Amino acid sequence: MQWLLDRFATAPDQAAFVHEGETVAYGQAVEIINGFSDTLAREGVRAGEKVAVLADYAPAVVCLILALAQAGAIVIPLSRAAVVEEDGALAISGCDWFVEFDPEGRQAAFKRRRIVVDHALVSELVAAGRPGLILFSSGSSGAPKAILHDFDRIADKFRKARTATRAIPFLMIDHFGGVNTVLGITSSLGTVVTVADRSVAAVCEAIARNRVELLPATPSFLTLMLASGLHRKLDLSSLKRITYGTEVMAQSTLDRLRAAFPGVELQQTYGLSEVGVLRSQSRPDGSLWVRVGGEGFETRVVDDVLWIRSQYAMLGYLNAPSNFDADGWFNTQDRVEVEGDYIKILGRVSDIINVGGQKVYPAEVEDVILGLDNILDVAVIGEAHALLGQIVVAKVALQTPEPADDLKRRIRLACRASLAAYKAPAKVLISQESFHTARQKKIRRA
Known part of the structure; x- marks a missing residue:
C-alpha cells in the first residue's frame, strides 16, 4: 500500500x-x-x-x-x-x-x-x-x-492512474463496490464526496452543491431519482458519467435516463464481491448490451450462465465452500444472452420464476410495468402455486392513488401486449413498503 x-x-x-x-x-x-x-x-x-x-x-x-x-x-x-x-x-x-x-x-x-x-x-x-x-x-x-x-x-488493480474525477461513493463501505470506488477515485487523485444520507434528495443536493462528475448508483436508485423529478429542479449539469450495476437495469428506465441526461455517459458496470469489478463498455446504441472483462479478467458463458476467472478474486469464503472450479472459474449465477462480444444480463438464477415449467425473469416484467404512467416502482416476485409451481406477482408503488381494479387491468393488458401470457402478473399488489435494501438494491421476496 x-x-x-x-x-x-x-x-x-x-x-x-x-x-x-x-x-x-x-x-x-x-x-x-x-x-x-x-x-x-x-x-x-x-x-x-x-x-x-x-x-x-x-x-x-x-x-x-x-x-x-x-x-x-x-x-x-x-x-x-x-x-x-x-x-x-x-x-x-x-x-x-x-x-x-x-x-x-x-x-x-x-x-x-x-x-x-x-x-x-x-x-x-x-x-x-x-x-x-x-x-x-x-x-x-x-x-x-x-x-x-x-x-x-x-x-x-489501481496502480495505473486514470483520469481524476469528483465522485460520490454510493455503495456502502462494507460493500466491495464501495471499497472499489474509493480506491479507484483516490488512486487517480480524484475527490471523494461523502453523503451520510443516500436518499434521492440528499444525493442530488450533494451533486449540485459539490459539482460531482461521477455518480455510481443502482438501477433502483436511478428509477426513484427519475420519478422524483429532482434532476429537473436541481443543477446536475456537472455530471459527466452515471454508472449503474449490482442488479438488472430496466430498458425503460435506461431510456428515460438517456432522455433526462442527454450529454452524460451512461455506463453499465459488472462485478461481484468474489471476483472484483470488471472493466465494462456499454454498447453505444443505448441498449443493455455490455462488454465486460479487461486486464486480469477472463469470461465465458456455459449453459447461458456467465463464468469469470479473475486475478483479483477472493481467497475464499470463511463459512461456505468455494464456488470456484478446479481451474479457477467462478459461477456468477447470472443468466445472460450473448451477441458477439456483448452480453445482456437477464437476472440471477435464484430470481427466476417457474410458471408451469416456463421461465420468467422478474426484470423483463418490471421493465414493462415501469413504462406505464403513475408507476413509481415495482418488484416482481414468484409465489408458490399448487398447480403451476409458481405464479407471477407484481408489488407496485404508485405516484398518486389509483383504484386497484383499474391498475391491475392496465398492468395485465400492457404485459400481455408485450410478453407471453404466462409472464403477465396473476396478482398485482399495491404496496407502501420500500422495495429496496439499505444499499438501494431491489428486494425480490414475499
Whole structure:
C-alpha cells in the first residue's frame, strides 16, 4: 500500500475528500494516515490481527482503513445498516479489535474485542505477511457469506492512474463496490464526496452543491431519482458519467435516463464481491448490451450462465465452500444472452420464476410495468402455486392513488401486449413498503 501513499504525497494540495462541507487535501490525508499508524502502534494492534471498523464514509475512516492495510491487519468494515448483524458477522469472522467512529466520522474509539475464530485461509494470508479484507454478501439468496480478500491484491488493480474525477461513493463501505470506488477515485487523485444520507434528495443536493462528475448508483436508485423529478429542479449539469450495476437495469428506465441526461455517459458496470469489478463498455446504441472483462479478467458463458476467472478474486469464503472450479472459474449465477462480444444480463438464477415449467425473469416484467404512467416502482416476485409451481406477482408503488381494479387491468393488458401470457402478473399488489435494501438494491421476496 506504500505506493498509494506515495502517490497521495505527489498532490498535497489537491482535494481528496469533501465531507460535510469541509475539504481534506491529499497532504492532510497522508498526515491522518501516519497519525493512525502511530495510534495502532500505541494501542498494540499487530499485523495479522482482525480489526472491525464500524462507520460510514468520512476522510478519517478511509485513512484508518488504509493505515490498517499498511500495518498488515485484516480489516472488517461494518456499516450501521449492515447486511448482517454485527454480532453475527464477528462470530463468523472473528475479531481482535473493534473501532467505532462517531456518526460524523471524526472520532474513533479503539476497543479490545477478542472473538477467536480460526480460519485456514486467514492463517495462510497472515503467514504471507499480507493485509486482508473481510466483507459479507447481502444474503439475498441465502445466509450471508464472509468473503476474504487480499487487500494488496485488490489495490494493485489501481496502480495505473486514470483520469481524476469528483465522485460520490454510493455503495456502502462494507460493500466491495464501495471499497472499489474509493480506491479507484483516490488512486487517480480524484475527490471523494461523502453523503451520510443516500436518499434521492440528499444525493442530488450533494451533486449540485459539490459539482460531482461521477455518480455510481443502482438501477433502483436511478428509477426513484427519475420519478422524483429532482434532476429537473436541481443543477446536475456537472455530471459527466452515471454508472449503474449490482442488479438488472430496466430498458425503460435506461431510456428515460438517456432522455433526462442527454450529454452524460451512461455506463453499465459488472462485478461481484468474489471476483472484483470488471472493466465494462456499454454498447453505444443505448441498449443493455455490455462488454465486460479487461486486464486480469477472463469470461465465458456455459449453459447461458456467465463464468469469470479473475486475478483479483477472493481467497475464499470463511463459512461456505468455494464456488470456484478446479481451474479457477467462478459461477456468477447470472443468466445472460450473448451477441458477439456483448452480453445482456437477464437476472440471477435464484430470481427466476417457474410458471408451469416456463421461465420468467422478474426484470423483463418490471421493465414493462415501469413504462406505464403513475408507476413509481415495482418488484416482481414468484409465489408458490399448487398447480403451476409458481405464479407471477407484481408489488407496485404508485405516484398518486389509483383504484386497484383499474391498475391491475392496465398492468395485465400492457404485459400481455408485450410478453407471453404466462409472464403477465396473476396478482398485482399495491404496496407502501420500500422495495429496496439499505444499499438501494431491489428486494425480490414475499
